[in-house]
Amino acid sequence: MxxxxxxxxxxxxxxxxxxxxxxxxxxxxxxxxxxxxxxxxxxxxxxxxxxxxxxxxxxxxxxxxxxxxxxxxxxxxxxxxFFPEIADIWVENIRNTEIAEFTCMNLFQHLPYAPAKSFQWIASEVEYTQVCGFLTIARLLMKKGNMDERPAGEFLDQAICAVQSGSYPVRKAALLAIRKYMEHSEENAFKVCRMVEHMADSEMEAEQMLYNMVKEVVDN
Incomplete structure (x- = not known):
């Protein structure tokens, strides 16, 4: 055919x-x-x-x-x-979380340039580009485990910022990526814990959500 x-x-x-x-x-x-x-x-x-x-x-x-x-x-x-420039074109076409989740699971996480590209995406101001970045990072963490200290610091800064100021889909994807990072080791879990401990009494809903998720992972 x-x-x-x-x-x-x-x-x-x-x-x-x-x-x-x-x-x-x-x-x-x-x-x-x-x-x-x-x-x-x-x-x-x-x-x-x-x-x-x-x-x-x-x-x-x-x-x-x-x-x-x-x-x-x-x-x-x-x-x-599937070259990087094609990946960017596809990401520009993603308009909802379902397609973002499936495409990250079936394709993006398997790309040899996925780590670098996902960091590029999370730095974007476009909603579903950010979502794809965080979902790809979550998948890579599930598959490969940890990341080096320097990129980990950059990732956590971006993810915490996204939880605080992003749309609901971005917030959800960033929380998932943070959770997968924490689940890799106690050291990672406590690193995130230290970054959010000042949010314990925050009146911001997003910060409370982040703090409670972190506490849940640490307590388990």
Missing amino acids: DLKEQLKDIKTQLRLSMNGVVSQSMREKGANYKLNFGVELPRIKNIAAAYEKNHDLAQALWKEDIRECKILAGMLQPVDT
Whole structure:
């Protein structure tokens, strides 16, 4: 099958797997897509399994403003042809947390330049670029464990700042990354603890949320 036929075949399978109840529920929860078939993840994985990883197919799927096509794009994109400038273009196209989470899990965390690129993203002022940066760092910490002292300091400064001043999706992603950093070692946990101890009696909701999360990790 050529690219056009593959794309048509995938869209046909998605339509046949459509779940209107899931799609409606997601819409009510604020997940806005131009088109959302409500196909559940196991089915999307089954569709992806029938195809080889293919750069052109993944790029074509990403350009479709369809929830399931964007998820499949991250699954079918080969790492070796996904250059940093393409990663930036994809990130610019991400408009919600679901696509950010899936793309970080299926693709971004596996990129050889992921550590450097994620730091670039968390320094951005664009909401979902920051979200992708923190989610990628969280994934890298889960996979590789720790980070060196200097980048760790920069990461924690940016993450704590994001929790204090970022939007809800940015705050949530930054909190997750901080948690994964803390879970790596007692030393990391207490390092973060020292950075937030002055927030114990803060009247700011975001600072209380951060302090309570840190306390929960340390207590466990």
